[in-house]
Amino acid sequence: MTATLQPAPASPAPTALPPVIYVLTAGTFLMGTTEFVVAGLLTSVSADFTVSVAQAGLAITVFAIGMIVGAPSMALATLRLPRRVTLTAALVVFAAGHAIGALTESFGVLLGTRFVTAVATGAFWAVASVAAVDAAGPRIRTRALGIVLGGGMLANVLGVPLGAFIGQLIGWRGTFWLLTALAAALALAVARMVPPASSSGTVPSVRAELASLRSGRLWLVLATCAMVTGGTLSIYSFISPILTAGAGIPERWVPFALMGFGLAALVGSILGGRMGDSRPLATPVLTAVATLVIALALLLLPSQPALVLILFVVLGLVGLSSNPVLVGLANRYGGEASTLATSMPTAIFNLGTAIGTAFAGAALSSGLGERGPLLVGAVGAALVLVPLALLVLRERGLRRV
Numbered sequence: 001m002t003a004t005l006q007p008a009p010a011s012p013a014p015t016a017l018p019p020v021i022y023v024l025t026a027g028t029f030l031m032g033t034t035e036f037v038v039a040g041l042l043t044s045v046s047a048d049f050t051v052s053v054a055q056a057g058l059a060i061t062v063f064a065i066g067m068i069v070g071a072p073s074m075a076l077a078t079l080r081l082p083r084r085v086t087l088t089a090a091l092v093v094f095a096a097g098h099a100i101g102a103l104t105e106s107f108g109v110l111l112g113t114r115f116v117t118a119v120a121t122g123a124f125w126a127v128a129s130v131a132a133v134d135a136a137g138p139r140i141r142t143r144a145l146g147i148v149l150g151g152g153m154l155a156n157v158l159g160v161p162l163g164a165f166i167g168q169l170i171g172w173r174g175t176f177w178l179l180t181a182l183a184a185a186l187a188l189a190v191a192r193m194v195p196p197a198s199s200s201g202t203v204p205s206v207r208a209e210l211a212s213l214r215s216g217r218l219w220l221v222l223a224t225c226a227m228v229t230g231g232t233l234s235i236y237s238f239i240s241p242i243l244t245a246g247a248g249i250p251e252r253w254v255p256f257a258l259m260g261f262g263l264a265a266l267v268g269s270i271l272g273g274r275m276g277d278s279r280p281l282a283t284p285v286l287t288a289v290a291t292l293v294i295a296l297a298l299l300l301l302p303s304q305p306a307l308v309l310i311l312f313v314v315l316g317l318v319g320l321s322s323n324p325v326l327v328g329l330a331n332r333y334g335g336e337a338s339t340l341a342t343s344m345p346t347a348i349f350n351l352g353t354a355i356g357t358a359f360a361g362a363a364l365s366s367g368l369g370e371r372g373p374l375l376v377g378a379v380g381a382a383l384v385l386v387p388l389a390l391l392v393l394r395e396r397g398l399r400r401v
Contacts, residue, residue, distance in 0.1 A: 018135045020193045021144050024128040026186055027091065028151030031121040033159030034098070034179055035063055038114075040164025041172040048172070049107040059114050066118025067125075067350045074123030075343035076206055083131045084194040086123060088187050093120040095183035102176035125152075126343030131194060133331050133342070139277065141331065145324035146273015153269050153320070157262035161255070209340040217394055218333040218341055223387035224284065225326050225348040230356030231380020232291060232319030235298065236261060237357045238364055238373040239312060242298075246370035247308040257309055261316035268321030276325030280332075281392055284322035288384040291319045295378040302371055323349070356380055 038045065038059045046056035078086040097117035101110050128148055136144035167175040212218070235242070243249040243257060268287075275283045294315045301307055327345045334341025356376060363372025 017144055017147065020135050021132055021147055023189050023193050024132055024148050025151035027124055027128055027190065028148055029155050029159055030179065030182055030186060031094065031124055032152035032155030033163055034117065035121065036156065036160045037163035037175060040160060041167045041175065044167060044172045051107055058111060062111050062114045063118040064350055064354055066115040067122045068347045070119035070122025071126040071343045071346035072340060074119060075126045075340050076209060078123060078127065079206060079209060079339060082196045083127050084191060084196050086127045087131065087194055088191045090120040090124040091183045091187035091190060095180045095187065098176045098180040102173040102180065122346060125346045129327055130339050130342045142276035142324050142328035143273045145327050146270045149324050149327065150266050150269040153262060153266040157259055157266060212334040212338060212341045215333045217391060218330060220387040220391040221326055221329045221333065222344055222348045224384055225345045226352030227380055227384040228320065228322060228352065229349045230352035231295065231377050231384060232315065233353045234356040234360035234373050234380055235295065235315065235377035238360055241364065241370050242373060243308065246302045247305045249305050257312055260313040264313050264316035265320050268317040269324055272321035273324040276328055280325055280329055281395060283325050285388050285392065287318045287322045288381065288388055291315065292381040295374065295381040299371065299374040299378050302374060
């Protein structure tokens, strides 16, 4: 008989998370910062390498590709290594990649280091999620994941603007050197605090990891992951023209809107993680419905400045708040061999973002104008409900067996 989602045992859950959770969160913050900090440094990078700003933007695209490839492939490649070794090695590669990037005079070499660094980032995110679940235990797994994944949200609020500001003061290479030093210091902390082995005692097996991908429920979760980021980030990525050309808001307000979104997303990740431990299916359904309502309101009322700003911040609160719950579900559906299953959402989140923003960009260039990304976001938000509904029906059917 197939295992079903069962409520947590009645015994009281721990009130405090293990300290290692916050070390892993520092890692996701650092790596989330480097993923998008280049966006604030494009002008100086293009001038330094004598390339166009559009060409400099390849440093962001290459990183996204590396994340998509790195999370599942490195989860398998490092399966038999202790998680402490994998996480430490990922940080060392991360530091080395930024050091080489800061030293090089070749734009091609910079792109190469961005790809390698992204692969290391994907490995860290994937293994950190598994390590967080293992350290926290099954009853508060999504609470731990909410904190760890919240590090990436905090990167958008604090790390990216701070990195861009430092780049303005001492150049983009200075930002890269700072990331190098922080990664080296964090590698020492990870090597000291992350347990050397899994508490489950299960012997890693590539065959078992691949077999975990046979779960239909896992693929429904992954489809939800793609739709969640594809819909929400289609709006987020093009918020500047939506606010300025669409709602008539001065451009100087855009950074504050982005900061509000990021702060709300951080709170949403933490709250979603807490709710997901007791309501692992109800939480993503609730946030999906809320996201759809907000996306439709933005689409129907795009020229109301104050309302658009408020809706955008609330979108940050609910749009990505189910992510830790979805990673927790992927871990659960992976069973005993859950490393690969837990790594898959990291790749799928990025894949959904890439596809959603591509459609949103095309819609922006069409006759729809600034309403185009809003329409794509609303469609994506609606599509989230399809795999979620199938997952709920599947769970109910299994409970009757």
